[in-house]
Amino acid sequence: MNNDLNDPDIRPLWQAVADRLESGADAASIKTLRVALNQAGRARLTGWLATSLRGRRLKEQNGLLTVPVPKLLEALGMNEEHLHTFVENLIGISDNAQIRRDTEQARRHLWEYAAKLLPDTPRLVAGLRTAGVSKESIGTVTERVEALARARTLLPLRRPVHLARLALTCAGDPHYFDLAEPGNGARLVHMTSEILNQPIPDTPLAERLLLAKVGIYAERLSQTVLVLNIDAVGDSVTDEVIRAAKAARRPHHLSLYDLTENPPTLANHERWQIVENPSVLEEAMIRRPDAPIVCTRGAFAAVDHALLFLARAQGVPMSYSGDLDRGGRTAAHAAHRYGADIHLMDDATEHDAIGAGPLMTWPQNVPVVAHPSQVPSTHGGGLTVFQEHPALLDRLLGPDPEDPLHPSRLTQHSR
Numbered sequence: 001m002n003n004d005l006n007d008p009d010i011r012p013l014w015q016a017v018a019d020r021l022e023s024g025a026d027a028a029s030i031k032t033l034r035v036a037l038n039q040a041g042r043a044r045l046t047g048w049l050a051t052s053l054r055g056r057r058l059k060e061q062n063g064l065l066t067v068p069v070p071k072l073l074e075a076l077g078m079n080e081e082h083l084h085t086f087v088e089n090l091i092g093i094s095d096n097a098q099i100r101r102d103t104e105q106a107r108r109h110l111w112e113y114a115a116k117l118l119p120d121t122p123r124l125v126a127g128l129r130t131a132g133v134s135k136e137s138i139g140t141v142t143e144r145v146e147a148l149a150r151a152r153t154l155l156p157l158r159r160p161v162h163l164a165r166l167a168l169t170c171a172g173d174p175h176y177f178d179l180a181e182p183g184n185g186a187r188l189v190h191m192t193s194e195i196l197n198q199p200i201p202d203t204p205l206a207e208r209l210l211l212a213k214v215g216i217y218a219e220r221l222s223q224t225v226l227v228l229n230i231d232a233v234g235d236s237v238t239d240e241v242i243r244a245a246k247a248a249r250r251p252h253h254l255s256l257y258d259l260t261e262n263p264p265t266l267a268n269h270e271r272w273q274i275v276e277n278p279s280v281l282e283e284a285m286i287r288r289p290d291a292p293i294v295c296t297r298g299a300f301a302a303v304d305h306a307l308l309f310l311a312r313a314q315g316v317p318m319s320y321s322g323d324l325d326r327g328g329r330t331a332a333h334a335a336h337r338y339g340a341d342i343h344l345m346d347d348a349t350e351h352d353a354i355g356a357g358p359l360m361t362w363p364q365n366v367p368v369v370a371h372p373s374q375v376p377s378t379h380g381g382g383l384t385v386f387q388e389h390p391a392l393l394d395r396l397l398g399p400d401p402e403d404p405l406h407p408s409r410l411t412q413h414s415r
Contacts, residue, residue, distance in 0.1 A: 004044060004048075005076070005086070005090075006090070007040075007041070007044055009037065009038055009040040009041035009044060010037070010041045010044050010045065011090075012035050012036060012037055012041065013033065013035050013037065013041070013045065013067065014086075014087050014090055014091055015091055016033045016034070016035045017030065017033065017069075017083065017087045017091075018087050018088075018091040018092070018093050020033070021084065021087065021088075021093050022093055022094050026080070026084075027080035027081070027083045027084040028080040030069050031068070031069055031070065032066055032067060032068055032069060033066070033067045033069055034061075034064040034065065034066055034067075035064060035065055035067060036063050036064055036065070037065060042065065045058070045065070045067065045072075046058070048072065048075045048076060049068075049071060049072065049075055051075065052068070052071040052074070052075060069083075099135070103134075103135040103138075106135070106138050107133055107138065110133065110138060110141060110142055110145070111125070111129055113142070113145065114128065114129075114145045117145060117146065117148075117149035117152075118145070118148060118149055118152060118191075120152075120194075120195070121152065121191050121194045121195065123190070123194050124148070124187065124190050124191045124194055127187075127190060128141065128144070128145065128187070143171070144184055144187065147167075147170045147171035147176060147177075147184070148170075148184075148187055148188065148191055150169070150170040150171075151166060151170045151177075151188060151191070152191060152195075154166070154169075154170075155191075155192065155195060155214045155215070155216075156195075156213070156214040156215050157214060157215030157216070158215070159215060160212070160215045160216070160217050161215060161216065161217065162216075162217050162218075163177055163178075163179075163185070163211070163216050163217065163218040163219075166216055171184075179204070179207060179208075179218060179219070185207075185218075188211070188216075189201060189207050189210060189211065192210055192211055192213070192214055192216075193210060195214065196210070196213060196214070198210065203302070203305050204300070204301055204302035204305060205302040205303075205305035205306050205309065206305075207302070208220075208256065208260075208302045209260070212260070219256060219301075219302065219303075220255060220256045220257035220260065220261075221255050221256070221257055223255065223256045223301050223302055223303040224253035224254060224255045224256075224303060225253070225254050225294065225295070225296055225297075225303045225304055225307050226251055226252075226253055226278060226281055226294070226295040227242075227245075227251065227252055227253075227254055227292070227293070227294050227295070227307075228245075228249075228250075228251045228252075228281055228284055228285065228292070228293045228294075228295075229246055229249070229289075229290060229291060229292045229293060230242060230246065230266065230267070230272065230292040230293075230294065231243065231246050231266070231267035231270070231292070232264040232265055232266055232267060233265050233266075233267050234264050234265025235265075236262045236263070236264055236265070237262050238254070238258045238259070238262040238263065238264040239264045239265060241258075242254075242264055249285075249288070250285075251281060251285065254303070254307060255303065256302055256303040256306055259303065259306040259307055259310060260306060263310055264310070265314065266310060266311055266314045266316050267316075268314055268315040268316045268317070270291065270292055270317075271291070271292075271316075271317040271318065271319060272291075272292045272293070272294050272311065272316055272317070272318045272319070273291055273292065273293050273294070273319055273321065273343070273396065274293075274294045274295075274296055274308075274318055274319065274320045274321070274335055274340060275293060275294070275295050275296075275320075275321055275322065275387060275396070276295070276296065276297075276298050276321070276322035276323055276328055276331060276387060277295070277298075277322075277323070277386075277387050277388065278295050279387070279388055280293075280295065280387050280388070280393065280396065280397075281293055281295045283393055283397060284397050286400070287397045287398060287400050289397050289398055294307065296308075296331065296335070297331075298322070298323075298327045298328070298331055299327065299330070299331065300331060300334045300335075305334075308335065308338035308340070309338065311338065312338045312339045317339075318335070318338065318339060318340035318341070319340055319341045319342070319343040320332050320335035320336065320340040320341070320342055320343060320345075321342075321343045321344045321345060321387065321392070321396060322345065322387065323384060323385070323386050323387055324345055324349070324350050324353075324377075324384060324385040324386075325375075325377055325384045325385075326377075328345065329345065332345055344392055344395055344396065349385075349391075349392070349395075350385050352391055353372050353385045353389050353391045353392065354371070354372055354382075354383075354385065356372070356390075356391050356407065357370075357407070357411070358370050358371070358407070358411065359372070359389075359390070359405070359407050359410060359411075360407070360410040360411065361410065361411045362410065362411075371383045372384075372385045372386070372389050373385065373386055373389075390403065390405065390406050390407055
């Protein structure tokens with residue numbers, strides 16, 4: 001009989017038993033098994049069960065036999081304990097059930113530990129718990145809880161410090177609480193909102209303003225927005241710098257610090273043209289239009305929100321124009337929330353740019369780029385129309401007869 005039990009053709013049956021045991025079941029609870037066997041294995045199994053089957057066939061569905069385990073054990077003269085020992089010796093069984101029990105206990109200890117370290121921020125702890133924790137991530141989440149607990153004992157700070165200093169002190173890594181992924185800044189923001197009993201911020205600017213209330217300064221100097229020809233009428237240092245840059249017809253970087261610590265009073269007699277790409281502002285410096293131009297990021301940062309918030313509050317009329325792709329339209333939607341009109345981003349503009357044909361047709365022995373770009377569009381298929389396209393630049397900034405890359409120069413003659 002022992003040789004029969006070790007028959008390779010019947011091994012899938014024992015593997016099925018092992019799988020059930022590894023899933024946490026005990027041998028006594030296994031009443032049936034569904035298993036695929038070859039012809040030799042089926043013959044072996046049918047021989048064992050011949051007495052109990054009494055000429056009947058085992059049930060089969062989709063190639064899987066349903067095996068009655070109690071009758072099988074009776075036929076083999078085994079009990080549940082013998083089955084467990086036999087399969088463990090033949091196949092090997094990982095004690096996943098014990099692993100799961102140990103993991104669940106570790107989770108329980110983690111959340112008890114978190115509640116003890118962060119007693120006045122239960123919503124934060126609940127959010128950490130909702131995010132889930134695996135056996136592998138328990139150590140990482142524990143470190144996160146401990147870093148937040150250290151920060152909690154310091155907040156609000158006696159005087160402001162930079163976010164990186166707080167992160168180094170609390171976690172040994174100046175980037176630990178970075179507000180961009182994969183940093184843990186979002187958890188710090190949630191904790192701060194709970195400490196101050198305020199809603200969780202819904203924009204990057206609101207996050208940084210909230211942290212500032214407990215003495216944490218984040219990216220006030222590293223975040224800037226590029227402007228050209230905008231004007232200001234107030235008395236702050238920032239107003240003076242804006243006026244000086246306008247008089248010199250030079251671009252200027254406004255920092256988040258400028259806009260939150262020394263906010264300017266903006267002139268509102270001219271419409272701002274907001275663009276997505278610094279290359280457009282560079283072209284404006286060459287073509288020298290008088291209109292104010294602001295260059296925000298493709299994905300708005302806190303400093304972009306800060307400037308547009310001020311502009312809206314002070315009645316500055318604005319238009320936004322970006323690349324004709326998903327990112328550009330997302331940014332346009334964000335600008336529209338601050339009252340900006342959407343300019344040169346409609347279907348007609350896209351159709352005109354595509355219909356204008358290739359930007360360059362020479363040299364003759366080089367294939368022509370027949371479309372406005374070679375970059376697939378992320379909005380509705382086709383190819384992306386970028387702001388750098390001459391048709392868009394001419395309408396944004398006015399035509400330049402000296403433009404060396406205008407299609408009128410590059411599609412009518414060759415070198």
